[in-house]
Amino acid sequence: MRHAVVVGAGIGGLTAAAALRQQGWAVTVLERAASIEPVGAGLAMAPNALRALDVIGVGDQVRKLAAFQGSGGIRTKTGKWLSRTSAEAAQERYGDPTVLLHRAVLVDLLAAQAPEIELNTTVESVTPDGVVTTAKGELSADLVVAADGLRSRIRGQLFPSLPGPVYTGVTSWRLITPTAGAQPSESWGDGQVFGVMPLAGDQVYAYATAPAPPGGSSPDELGDLKRLFAGWHDPIPAVLDRTDPAKVIRTDIFSLETAPPAFHSGRVALLGDAAHAMTPNLGQGACQAIEDAVTLAYTNDLESYSAARMPRTAPIVKRSRAIARITSWRNPVATAARNTMISLVGRLGTTAALRQMDSVFAWEPPVRP
Numbered sequence: 001m002r003h004a005v006v007v008g009a010g011i012g013g014l015t016a017a018a019a020l021r022q023q024g025w026a027v028t029v030l031e032r033a034a035s036i037e038p039v040g041a042g043l044a045m046a047p048n049a050l051r052a053l054d055v056i057g058v059g060d061q062v063r064k065l066a067a068f069q070g071s072g073g074i075r076t077k078t079g080k081w082l083s084r085t086s087a088e089a090a091q092e093r094y095g096d097p098t099v100l101l102h103r104a105v106l107v108d109l110l111a112a113q114a115p116e117i118e119l120n121t122t123v124e125s126v127t128p129d130g131v132v133t134t135a136k137g138e139l140s141a142d143l144v145v146a147a148d149g150l151r152s153r154i155r156g157q158l159f160p161s162l163p164g165p166v167y168t169g170v171t172s173w174r175l176i177t178p179t180a181g182a183q184p185s186e187s188w189g190d191g192q193v194f195g196v197m198p199l200a201g202d203q204v205y206a207y208a209t210a211p212a213p214p215g216g217s218s219p220d221e222l223g224d225l226k227r228l229f230a231g232w233h234d235p236i237p238a239v240l241d242r243t244d245p246a247k248v249i250r251t252d253i254f255s256l257e258t259a260p261p262a263f264h265s266g267r268v269a270l271l272g273d274a275a276h277a278m279t280p281n282l283g284q285g286a287c288q289a290i291e292d293a294v295t296l297a298y299t300n301d302l303e304s305y306s307a308a309r310m311p312r313t314a315p316i317v318k319r320s321r322a323i324a325r326i327t328s329w330r331n332p333v334a335t336a337a338r339n340t341m342i343s344l345v346g347r348l349g350t351t352a353a354l355r356q357m358d359s360v361f362a363w364e365p366p367v368r369p
């Protein structure tokens with residue numbers, strides 16, 4: 001039996017483990033953390049990711065446990081709608097709308113499909129011929145899946161001259177809070193963004209971004225958020241007022257601006273953030289990791305994997321970064337011009353807005369589920 005070692009039990013690694021196992025591989029998953037509890041935040045799963053999850057048989061469970069992203073769109077900080085989206089229009093166009101769920105829900109579903117995970121196991125090195133070294137010893141594999149995230153050690157070992165991820169100048173905050181009935185929206189100010197997305201079970205997932213020096217943290221992240229977003233439209237202040245300060249997660253935003261020359265080397269495949277870390281502005285980082293995983297399990301060789309995934313992910317990394325740039329503009333004249341442009345496109349209707357996402361959402365998996 002062919003043996004695959006998956007390094008990292010994030011969303012990418014777990015999906016790869018499940019997909020490879022279903023394709024008849026013996027799979028070992030190595031994870032450096034002591035548990036696979038993900039950060040307490042929400043996650044948008046777009047139609048392309050749901051199609052990939054159908055291949056491994058968990059798409060319908062995700063649909064059942066998620067909240068559908070109803071009518072929403074982009075707003076100004078005063079609440080004026082600049083463009084609208086509609087879940088019905090997305091469903092008609094792509095077969096599914098984007099859905100929202102707790103990260104832990106997806107991780108639990110994926111972990112149930114994957115083999116047992118070897119926790120507390122840090123991979124120290126991987127060679128192109130498939131030798132994986134940990135503190136516990138060496139493993140030899142036919143395939144090594146490097147799903148070790150943004151700061152991938154394996155990417156650095158395979159491609160030592162590749163520049164690392166670049167800080168975008170923007171930090172993010174994520175939180176989940178009990179608030180029923182919020183309408184999904186993302187509001188853009190002069191450098192800041194605040195998103196409100198309903199989750200199943202009368203909860204709301206909120207996220208915010210703002211320019212900040214790298215590596216910053218505050219003893220009162222919630223207080224800082226309240227100050228940054230004071231005076232923004234409803235329900236933003238109410239969401240923040242109902243938030244437990246201990247539940248605010250702060251993460252600096254990085255982007256892998258220079259793609260690796262290939263997503264594989266010898267027997268090793270790079271996958272997810274290890275291959276193409278992107279800013280979260282299109283909500284596609286984990287969606288692309290899931291696409292990678294399913295593609296990897298259904299391609300015959302790693303050249304074909306790189307050939308399929310590099311041209312797919314490069315424009316999404318670029319587009320996410322471009323949105324990150326325009327949302328971090330601080331000059332009110334520039335942001336007013338930006339808002340006018342968005343609202344002009346928005347006036348063309350939800351279909352025109354959706355059409356811009358065709359290249360991302362209309363992806364088809366290598367096999368029909």
Ligand SMILES: Cc1cc2nc3c(=O)[nH]c(=O)nc-3n(C[C@H](O)[C@H](O)[C@H](O)COP(=O)(O)OP(=O)(O)OC[C@H]3O[C@@H](n4cnc5c(N)ncnc54)[C@H](O)[C@@H]3O)c2cc1C
Pocket residue numbers: 007008009010011012013030031032033042043044045121122123124147148149150152153172173174207251253271272273274278280283284285286287288289
């Ligand atoms: C604010 C924010 C919001 C986002 N929102 C969305 C969204 O709505 N939708 C979406 O699709 N994406 C979103 N993303 C992106 C998404 O979170 C990532 O793209 C995705 O989680 C990457 O998954 P991964 O499995 O590649 O990497 P990770 O989740 O980083 O997993 C890597 C794993 O490898 C382990 N590891 C690392 N090194 C080693 C080692 N040497 N040995 C063993 N184990 C190791 C780590 O402990 C970790 O468990 C968002 C990101 C941010 C920052």
